Amino acid sequence: MNALLKRVWFGLAATLIVSLAAVALPDHIQIEDDGRIHLGAPAPTPSPSTAAPTPESTAPPLTRDAVDEVIRTAVAAAGLDPAQGHPSVAADANSKRTGWTAVREKATAPSEMNAICADLERQGWTLNPNPQGDRPDASRSYKRGGWYLLVSTRGKTQAPSTTSDLTDSQSSLNLTGIQLNLSDIPLPEITVRIG
Known part of the structure; x- marks a missing residue:
């Protein structure tokens, strides 16, 4: 036993x-x-018939201020006023985390999330899919310049505690950014x- x-x-x-x-x-x-x-x-096995891989970009990593501007731009591109929401991390609290959240109507939140994601891709962010549990209708992850940005909508039961006063017809629209350098691990x- x-x-x-x-x-x-x-x-x-x-x-x-x-x-x-x-x-x-x-x-x-x-x-x-x-x-x-x-x-x-x-480790990749070199093949004589393939060309050498292109080295990764040596551009400096993004700063938190730059990621905050990316978030504001994407939110505005979705037809929303960034001032309608609020930062999910205080400006002076942590230079490796940032975010924005707003209460939206459940019926329109998915299309607003799609518009935000489309603008992130326009700005050069790369989709970072999770094949184990990807739910493109509820959340998508992007990466760029050492940052990972999660765009998600959450209903009343899954919303963060800061938006616990959601009604059944509302959803929380969230952008959460975290700076990670996983290539060093x-x-x-x-x-x-x-x-």
Whole structure:
């Protein structure tokens, strides 16, 4: 019985680790058809017929002020007044986090989110899909210049505590930015088989 419990706990722990890694680093997760999960990006094998990869941009990372301006621009492009919402992180609180949130009508929030996402892409932000749990109608993640920006709509039950007074017909429209430099975190290649 103890051996069975150990296997169950190990399986749950492995699933939790894979789930967290899939959210934080979707580009470094590969799930095979046979149930094997590869964590970490394997070293590419050079092929004589392929050209050398293009080096990543050496542009400096974005500042929080620049990300705040990106958010204001995207919100305005969606036809909203940035002053209708409020910052979700105080301006002097943290230079690696920022955000904006507003209470919107549930019927219009998805189209407003789509307009914000379209403007982020116009501004050069890259969609950072999470293949494990992507819900393009409720949230999308973007990355650029060392920042990750999550655009989401949440109803009454999932909204942040700051908007807990939502009615059933309202939704919280959120942009949450966090500065991460995940390329500095080395990930060894690990293969896990569950089952």
